[in-house]
Amino acid sequence: xxxxxxxxxxxxxxxxxxxxxxxxxxxxxxxxxxxxxxxxxxxxxxxxxxxxxxxxxxxxxxxxxxxxxxxxxxxxxxxxxxxxxxxxxxxxxxxxxxxxxxxxxxxxxxxxxxxxxxxxxxxxxxxxxxxxxxxxxxxxxxxxxxxxxxxxxxxxxxxxxxxxxxxxxxxxxxxxxxxxxxxxxxxxxxxxxxxxxxxxxxxxxxxxxxxxxxxxxxxxxxxxxxxxxxxxxxxxxxxxxxxxxxxxxxxxxxxxxxxxxxxxxxxxxxxxxxxxxxxxxxxxxxxxxxxxxxxxxxxxxxxxxxxxxxxxxxxxxxxxxxxxxxxxxxxxxxxxxxxxxxxxxxxxxxxxxxxxxxxxxxxxxxxxxxxxxxxxxxxxxxxxxxxxxxxxxxxxxxxxxxxxxxxxxxxxxxxxxxxxxxxxxxxxxxxxxxxxxxxxxxxxxxx
Numbered sequence: 241x242x243x244x245x246x247x248x249x250x251x252x253x254x255x256x257x258x259x260x261x262x263x264x265x266x267x268x269x270x271x272x273x274x275x276x277x278x279x280x281x282x283x284x285x286x287x288x289x290x291x292x293x294x295x296x297x298x299x300x301x302x303x304x305x306x307x308x309x310x311x312x313x314x315x316x317x318x319x320x321x322x323x324x325x326x327x328x329x330x331x332x333x334x335x336x337x338x339x340x341x342x343x344x345x346x347x348x349x350x351x352x353x354x355x356x357x358x359x360x361x362x363x364x365x366x367x368x369x370x371x372x373x374x375x376x377x378x379x380x381x382x383x384x385x386x387x388x389x390x391x392x393x394x395x396x397x398x399x400x401x402x403x404x405x406x407x408x409x410x411x412x413x414x415x416x417x418x419x420x421x422x423x424x425x426x427x428x429x430x431x432x433x434x435x436x437x438x439x440x441x442x443x444x445x446x447x448x449x450x451x452x453x454x455x456x457x458x459x460x461x462x463x464x465x466x467x468x469x470x471x472x473x474x475x476x477x478x479x480x481x482x483x484x485x486x487x488x489x490x491x492x493x494x495x496x497x498x499x500x501x502x503x504x505x506x507x508x509x510x511x512x513x514x515x516x517x518x519x520x521x522x523x524x525x526x527x528x529x530x531x532x533x534x535x536x537x538x539x540x541x542x543x544x545x546x547x548x549x550x551x552x553x554x555x556x557x558x559x560x561x562x563x564x565x566x567x568x569x570x571x572x573x574x575x576x577x578x579x580x581x582x583x584x585x586x587x588x589x590x591x592x593x594x595x596x597x598x599x600x601x602x603x604x605x606x607x608x609x610x611x612x613x614x615x616x617x618x619x620x621x622x623x624x625x626x627x628x629x630x631x632x633x634x635x636x637x638x639x640x641x642x643x644x645x646x647x648x649x650x651x652x653x654x655x656x657x658x659x660x661x662x663x664x665x666x667x668x669x670x671x672x673x674x675x676x677x678x679x680x681x682x683x684x685x686x687x
Contacts, residue, residue, distance in 0.1 A: 241266060242286075242298065243279045244313055247305030247622045255418045256281060257471060260426040261330065262301055263404035265353050270405045273361065277408035282415055286313060290321055297361060299327040299349075304603055307332055307339055307621045318344035325364050329353045332621070334445055335605030337377045339621070341386045348377040348386065351445070352431075354401060356392055394449060398431065399457045403464060413467070418501060419566070419594055421469035421525070429458045429487070430474045435505075438542050438608045439570070439600060442475050450479050455486035462496060469525075471501045478508035481515050488522040499525040501566075506531060506554035507546040516557040526564035526594075529554060533570060534586055542570065542600075555590050567592040571599045571644065573631040580643040584650045588657070595651045597644065598626035627682065645682045 243259035259279055266275050276293045280286065290298075298317045302310035314326045329349035333340050337348045347370055349356045356375035363370055370378040375392030379385075395401065406425075414423045430453065432446030462470070478484055491498075500523050509516055509529075516524075531551045533539045539546060558565050569583060587595045601624050602609035602616065615631055623630050633640040651657070 241275065241277045242300045242313060243277070243281060244300055244302065244306045244309035245280045245284065247303070247307070247309050247625070256416055257418065257424065257426050257473070258406070258409055258412075258416045259301065260404060260428060260473060261353070262299075263406050263409070264401065264428065265299075265329075265357055266405035266408075267402035268354050268358060269361070275405065275408065277405075279409055279412055280309075280313070282412050286316055287320055290317065294321075295324050297325045297327065297364065299329065299357065301330040302328055302332050302340070303330060304332045304621045304624045306330075310340070311342065311345075315342070315344045327357070327360065329357070331441060331445055332604065335441060337386060337388065339604075341379070343379065343381070343384065346379055349375060350377060350388075351375050351392055352395055354395065394446065394451070396451075398451055398453045401453075403461050404428075418469075418471055420564075421471075421499070421501070423467050424469050424471055425465045425467040426471045426473050427458075427462065427465065428473050429453050429477065430479070433475045434479070435476075435545055436543050436607075438611070439603065439606055441603050441605045444605050450476075452480060452483055455483060455490050458487055459490040459494065459496070462491070462498070463494070465498075468497075469499050469501075473503070475503055476505050476508065477502040478504040478512070478515065481508065481512045484515060485518060488518045491522040496523075498523050501526045501528065503528040503530075505529070505546060507550040509557050510550035510553040513553070513557055516561050516563070520561040520563055524561075524563050526566055527558055528566040528568065529558075530568045531592075532568065534582060538570075538572075552590070555592070559591065564593045566594040566596060568596045568598060571597050571647075573600060573629050573640075574634045575640070575643070576634060577639075577643060580647060584647055587651055588654075592651075595647075597647050597651075599629045599644070601626045601630060641682050648682075 241262045243262060259277065262277055266277060269275055276289070276295070278286070278289045283289070298314065300310045300313050310328050314328065317324060317326055325346050326344060327347045327349060328340050328345055333348045334350045337350060340348050347360060349360065356373065359373050360370060360376060363373060370376050370389070372389060374390050377386045377388045380387045416422070416424045418424050430451060432450040433440070433442050434448055434450050436443055436448070502519070502524065504527050506529050532542060532544055534548065536547050539548065555565065567587070569587070571583070600608070602612040603624060604621070612631060617632065618630055629640065635643065
């Protein structure tokens with residue numbers, strides 16, 4: 241199983257998390273097959289790994305920006321070792337399997353991979369075809385095209401899934417990090433999101449559903465993790481507040497001492513203010529919150545279904561309970577210099593500790609992609625990293641990029657904010673060289 245190198249610019253200078261999706265796939269297979277997991281963000285020697293492990297099957301995951309790297313890896317595999325079955329899966333292959341159509345890619349796993357990939361391997365070992373396996377597309381060599389089987393129904397009971405198989409990447413554990421936490425372990429407690437943001441593909445992948453693991457199952461897996469810092473990767477951990485209350489209760493009752501990061505909507509906190517204190521008591525250290533915009537009309541335009549007032553309630557709740565904020569904001573391609581300045585002023589005024597600015601990007605499969613298809617300046621998926629625009633800008637492109645750079649510099653390197661962080665031992669000043677390199681790349685970006 242292979243995690244490809246990061247495509248696009250990415251924010252690897254600030255965060256690199258473990259390949260949890262592949263670990264979840266491996267969890268249901270490691271008692272049947274011999275499995276290795278190659279994280280090519282750190283170990284780039286594919287040929288050495290192929291010689292050492294001599295695999296019968298090579299499977300790669302791919303987000304949109306990783307599609308090109310996935311192609312390169314599987315093409316290289318076919319050149320070096322012609323016999324292994326080659327498979328690709330992930331969000332982008334699920335939404336646009338045609339982008340992975342090539343004679344060196346034998347199969348595409350669409351949607352949740354645990355059952356589909358297991359059936360794929362069983363058929364391969366038994367010398368059977370992939371015809372009829374739900375959730376699979378396979379390359380028909382006689383017609384030189386992908387054949388798409390029917391979709392696979394979603395997994396009904398997430399509690400039945402095996403724990404992730406993390407052992408192969410433990411050698412990289414100290415490299416997995418999120419700004420101020422290192423080493424870091426990732427934990428999944430739910431899948432999906434019922435909201436319909438225009439720029440998001442999560443609800444498309446999971447068909448608008450939201451499914452959870454029980455509090456008991458979540459805490460049992462939590463107890464198997466030895467690291468202090470844990471990132472809960474759910475898209476909205478607070479979608480079911482009653483479940484979160486039970487998880488917090490289990491953590492406190494069992495005396496588990498961890499520090500958590502979560503992703504959560506501001507409106508969930510604003511409507512359930514008591515949950516923030518319960519989470520803080522259980523070990524919540526930071527929250528990734530999609531504030532997205534400064535006006536309600538802007539939020540309405542992206543179908544966020546939240547308000548600026550709720551955003552500001554959430555900011556106060558988190559700060560009142562000592563929880564750091566990783567706040568995400570959308571930068572529209574129509575931004576003016578005044579819009580950029582207003583956004584930076586807002587972040588500084590509300591003391592958002594770790595802002596992330598994402599250029600509004602029509603990711604393939606999203607509603608925004610369908611809406612903006614005719615305006616797109618490139619279909620090179622590496623450019624869809626949300627740090628660079630793929631849409632025409634109101635400002636000249638070089639000015640727009642300079643304003644993006646100024647946003648990050650003003651948020652992280654402005655003297656007053658920097659001085660405050662000199663006394664914060666959690667703040668990773670050793671990451672500044674990589675961060676500065678990223679900013680310089682933004683300045684010089686051209687299509």
